[in-house]
Amino acid sequence: MMKSVVIVGAGPAGCALACLLAKRNIQTTVFDDDKRPDLLVGESLVPAVIPFLRRLGIEEDVARISEKKFGAALRHPNGQRADFTFRRLGKSVPNYSYNIPRPEFDRVLRNKALELGVSFVNQRATLERQHNADCDLRLSDVSMQQAGLHVQPDLLVDATGRHRLFSKLLDLPVSHGERDDISYFAHYESFDADNVVDGQVVLSVLDCGWAWQIPLKDKLSVGVVLNKNVARNFGKNPQERLENIINADAVLSQSGRNRKRVSDVMAYSNYQLVSQQAYGKGWVLLGDAFGFVDPMLSPGVFMALESADLLDRHIFAKNDISDTALAAYAKEHYQWHRDWDTLIKYFYDGRLLNLHKSGEEMVKNSSRFSLGRFMKWYIGRVLSSMVAGVSTRSQYKLAVLKHCCEFLLKDEDVSQYKIKSNSTGVELESSDGKTKRPLDQQFV
Numbered sequence: 001m002m003k004s005v006v007i008v009g010a011g012p013a014g015c016a017l018a019c020l021l022a023k024r025n026i027q028t029t030v031f032d033d034d035k036r037p038d039l040l041v042g043e044s045l046v047p048a049v050i051p052f053l054r055r056l057g058i059e060e061d062v063a064r065i066s067e068k069k070f071g072a073a074l075r076h077p078n079g080q081r082a083d084f085t086f087r088r089l090g091k092s093v094p095n096y097s098y099n100i101p102r103p104e105f106d107r108v109l110r111n112k113a114l115e116l117g118v119s120f121v122n123q124r125a126t127l128e129r130q131h132n133a134d135c136d137l138r139l140s141d142v143s144m145q146q147a148g149l150h151v152q153p154d155l156l157v158d159a160t161g162r163h164r165l166f167s168k169l170l171d172l173p174v175s176h177g178e179r180d181d182i183s184y185f186a187h188y189e190s191f192d193a194d195n196v197v198d199g200q201v202v203l204s205v206l207d208c209g210w211a212w213q214i215p216l217k218d219k220l221s222v223g224v225v226l227n228k229n230v231a232r233n234f235g236k237n238p239q240e241r242l243e244n245i246i247n248a249d250a251v252l253s254q255s256g257r258n259r260k261r262v263s264d265v266m267a268y269s270n271y272q273l274v275s276q277q278a279y280g281k282g283w284v285l286l287g288d289a290f291g292f293v294d295p296m297l298s299p300g301v302f303m304a305l306e307s308a309d310l311l312d313r314h315i316f317a318k319n320d321i322s323d324t325a326l327a328a329y330a331k332e333h334y335q336w337h338r339d340w341d342t343l344i345k346y347f348y349d350g351r352l353l354n355l356h357k358s359g360e361e362m363v364k365n366s367s368r369f370s371l372g373r374f375m376k377w378y379i380g381r382v383l384s385s386m387v388a389g390v391s392t393r394s395q396y397k398l399a400v401l402k403h404c405c406e407f408l409l410k411d412e413d414v415s416q417y418k419i420k421s422n423s424t425g426v427e428l429e430s431s432d433g434k435t436k437r438p439l440d441q442q443f444v
């Protein structure tokens, strides 16, 4: 019988798992260093998180602080724009999601965990590497004391996000993604959201990368994503770079012509990273500490919550901490990353906008009940449900997407809509000179 678990990190992954464990009466302690900045990425949620929020009984609290979101869009400087609405996802699926102020969202989750009896230690956890048959890591005496524990926990969970505490202590190998991007973002007032449905998140292809506009209550979150080296050409510091990148884009600069920045500018880099080992003797990785694919399509917070649910289902629901159970958890987690990565590539490599353009052309001169119209409607529905996180892993829908692209785009030059990985469009190389492998060819 599992008695106690220590989770390091009180972000969405750590707090969600803590809630699930508390419901199973497993003594749970969460460490958090409380060193979070006031502004955090992870503001746009996909509809697939809603069932989880309902399960924890926190949807109303989240709704109170958030902007309801009914879709997303991808647009190109040449005017091409693909709008996805969640309104036609079907009855069994929530047809909306939320854009959240992240620190407040994390507080809602933490308060729920507290209400369920989880203990929090507002300190940085310290761990020591071990070289014995039973465990690879142990909590230091100081951390044990802070947690009020006399016996080492049955399982240590790394939910430290991109800090990747355990991976660094254990020197775990990682898989990097193809892109070497940096992201700058801030909150603005008087910046047009350019949305066609409420809360719609708009992603714009830029000359040098892409940008997001996420409507929040009374504010707009604006972020840009581009190659790290290219970013240096736009200014000396994150503030200058963000402003200059916005100014360099005709559409964004127009939408933000009266903008007033109301927050600091935050920078994030090196985030396309998945650990090649997910568990070991007495420990397991969760959320971003396990891996993160890419901010395009906003899978992060959903994956953090899903990660907690997967661990709960594979390990705690069965009270089975064996290697077999942990391997099953890791396998399903990797599969999620692979499937998000596959879908995200359709956006990056230009196929999605090309597909959209072909669909528009197909319906232009066709009658109301033509096959072309039906196909456009059907592909739109398939894509919306995949982007929503509801059927991202459906092999049937991935196959529909693949075959539609092969059939409709066979004579098209899809590179015209590609989101560049650097200013010249040349493929990126890693520092050792080898071309980076796409994430979907890794962790097999």
Ligand SMILES: Cc1cc2nc3c(=O)[nH]c(=O)nc-3n(C[C@H](O)[C@H](O)[C@H](O)COP(=O)(O)OP(=O)(O)OC[C@H]3O[C@@H](n4cnc5c(N)ncnc54)[C@H](O)[C@@H]3O)c2cc1C
Pocket: 008, 009, 010, 011, 012, 013, 014, 031, 032, 033, 034, 035, 036, 041, 042, 043, 044, 045, 046, 123, 124, 125, 159, 160, 161, 162, 163, 165, 183, 268, 271, 286, 287, 288, 289, 292, 295, 298, 299, 300, 301, 302, 304
């Ligand atoms: C540019 C960018 C844009 C993004 N946009 C979105 C988006 O729109 N939507 C979305 O869903 N996701 C987005 N994400 C991803 C999302 O932010 C993350 O996937 C999500 O926050 C992961 O949650 P987590 O709980 O795993 O980690 P985190 O949220 O990082 O939480 C980790 C916690 O651990 C704590 N910690 C670290 N080290 C220690 C230690 N030693 N001891 C104690 N505590 C510690 C930290 O302080 C923190 O509280 C984006 C990511 C990037 C890089």
